[in-house]
Amino acid sequence: MLKRIKWGIIGCGNVTEVKSGPAFNKVSGSQLQIIMRRDASLAESYANRHGVPEWSNKAEDIINHPDVNAVYIATPPGSHAEYAIKAMKAGKAVYVEKPMAANYEQALQMLKVSEETSIPLFVAYYRRTLPGFLKVKGLIEEGAIGQTLYVNMRLIRPAKPYEMTSIENIWRLQAEHSGGGIFYDLASHQLDFMDYLFGPVKAVFGVAANRGGYYEVEDTVSASMQFENGVVGNGIWSFVSPDMVEEDTIEIVGTKGKIQFSGFKHEAIVLYKDGDVIDYPYLNPENIQYNLIKQVVESLQGIGECVSTGQTAIRTNKVMHKIVKDFYQQ
Incomplete structure (x- = not known):
């Protein structure tokens, strides 16, 4: 089990400004080490405003960072699977925004890699903790x-x-x-x-x-x-x-x-x-994802459990797929 969780964020858009980003430094045993955004100037601005030691405009710098052991993926769902799979194969735990993926097939791929690598996968369905x-x-x-x-x-x-x-x-x-x-x-x-x-x-x-x-x-x-x-x-x-x-x-x-x-x-x-x-x-907590992020950190530390995982979140992707599939097959 990990004692101290050092995070990297891939995709620092609006959702990370208040809802999630600051919470990573508020949870005991957790630290936000590096953030990434494709626009380098916006990445640097985010790091400066939130007191993050490092920033980059390349996702690979997060995935391959030697000190990072957990990655928060806050990009649009279409890239969740790509980044999550790369991070898990690099040995890093993953906390990904909802929905888990853009479609059920991609979510299945993510869960498969999580199970094969034994790397934890969590999904930001934070209403389970509010x-x-x-x-x-x-x-x-x-x-x-x-x-x-x-x-x-x-x-x-x-x-x-x-x-x-x-x-x-x-x-x-x-x-x-x-x-x-x-x-x-x-x-x-x-x-x-x-x-x-x-x-x-x-x-x-x-x-x-x-x-x-x-x-x-x-x-x-x-x-x-x-x-x-x-x-x-x-x-x-x-x-x-x-x-x-x-x-x-x-x-x-x-x-x-x-x-x-x-x-x-x-x-x-x-x-x-x-x-x-x-x-x-x-x-609600000031940072609305705080309670769930705390559960994620404690789960990685081996002192608690998280209520929103890849195993639970994939079910929602499956249900949404069944609801809209005929529309996209026309």
């Missing part, structure tokens, strides 16, 4: 809503102006980089959390369409599923709704009540039971 989402899990496990019957997910919003015009530089709207459309980027968080609550999906059917015509990938998705524990679920995702139609709601209904919460707004958890309405406000 206080509000853990409150939801706790309420279900303590029987607050009785036996869970079904879950209903709705994520609906209008298209943003830049999504309707200049999309050539938006990786989330290019399937080769993201795996699909905005559904792949956002719904992966919701679907992974459902996996955490109810276990793997054993059956899923979905349809995807492009209704807005602003780009080529899907913009509207519907899915029905059943989890291994018997709970059934459905979801609707639309990113081209009119301005007055916007919703971010997950409802979990049981035999004795209902839990309602948001997937992305981080509003109070609401429990409806016996005619009462109970709110459970919560605060």
Whole structure:
């Protein structure tokens, strides 16, 4: 087991500024040693602003760094497999952004290398460690809503102006980089959390369409599923709704009540039971990935376990593939 984790980051975009990057230096026994971004000036600026000793504009400098023993990959999903496989073959543990890969096949390749090399692979599904989402899990496990019957997910919003015009530089709207459309980027968080609550999906059917015509990938998705524990679920995702139609709601209904919460707004958890309405406000850590990064570090040190690994995350890639596959086979 490793005593001190020295990190290198491949891809220092916006997600690493506050959500993740600073957390690597805040966890005991963890240090951010070097960062990489293709634009050398931006890499140098990031290192200077965050007090990182080294920077580079080449991913190989991270993968082959003699002092680095863990790599955080925060590039678009289309390059996750390439960098993760190279890092694991170089003997370095990998923590990769979500979704795990741009498609299920690439995720399988990553997991295969992790198992062959015995190098740990973790995925940044940090909702599994946030206080509000853990409150939801706790309420279900303590029987607050009785036996869970079904879950209903709705994520609906209008298209943003830049999504309707200049999309050539938006990786989330290019399937080769993201795996699909905005559904792949956002719904992966919701679907992974459902996996955490109810276990793997054993059956899923979905349809995807492009209704807005602003780009080529899907913009509207519907899915029905059943989890291994018997709970059934459905979801609707639309990113081209009119301005007055916007919703971010997950409802979990049981035999004795209902839990309602948001997937992305981080509003109070609401429990409806016996005619009462109970709110459970919560605060997230300053760096929202801190709790999960702490678990990753402690897992590598042999003093804890991490709830989001390649083995768990690949299931979400599989589910998303099944939901949208017909759209991409047309």
